[in-house]
Amino acid sequence: MIKDKIAGKNVLITAGAQGIGESITKHFIDCGANVAIHYYSSADTANELTALAKSKGLKSAAIKGDLTKEADANALVEKTIEALGGLDILINNAGSLVARKKLGEIETDFWNKVMDINLTSMMYVTRAAAPHLAKNESSSIVNLASLAGRKGGHAGSLAYSTSKGAILTLTRALSSELGPNGTRVNAVAPGLILGTAFHNTHTTPESAAKTVSGIPINRAGNSADVARAVLYLASEYDGFITGATLDINGGSYNM
Secondary structure (H helix, E strand, O other): OOOHHHOOOOOEEEOOOOOHHHHHHHHHOOOOOOEEEEEOOHHHHHHHHHHHHHHHOOOEEEEOOOOHHHHHHHHHHHHHHHHHHHOEEEEEEOOOOOOOOHHHHHOHHHHHHHHHHHHHHHHHHHHHHHHHHOOOEEEEEEOOOOOHHHHHOOOEHHHHHHHHHHHHHOOOOOHHHHHOOOOEEEEEEEEEEEHHHHHHOOOHHHHHHHHHOOOOOOOEOHHHHHHHHHHHHOOOOOOOOOOEEEEEEOOOOOO
């Protein structure tokens, strides 16, 4: 049972207080995990989730940080260890499209910003967390990629799609490097997940409807669809899955 494997584990979720991240955090709490919830602007939700965890007798902390800053990423891991006493699972969820810009509209600063938010921040947190994860006989990292990293994304998502494609490669490379330390590294690649701030901001109803029309199971995804998959990958301590990406898109794209 996944719940049996997760109960009592120490988990850090980046951007764990909004959208998919909030759902992931709730799922871990429901399974009895201790949770460190990173946030950047969602303080109220982070504090509510922390209170929920503590009401169930779990350890929890809400930790603010700008993960594009190396010092903040390092501090996040340090505060997690202080609050939870160790680290078994890292969920690298933080990321953003920022804005839709086609090639001719992309300024260098914009490109660097998207890469910093989606990719460099993930490296910072993972680098800081890896020695703590390695202290366990087995541990797990799950990275949030995207269907855009598989297909290239919709118009104006060039920078975002490129960064998410790089996460797929980062996941494979980390699985090879960290495997001997007992750490498995996998990724999920969600497709259209409605009801999140991401799509509320960057996807029009018309675009969403067109995408849904091409999904074989005839619906968009939701945050819980992603959270369940993340929980599964995180829980397989004695499993044989590493370096893999689980596609969550209703069958609209198959590798």
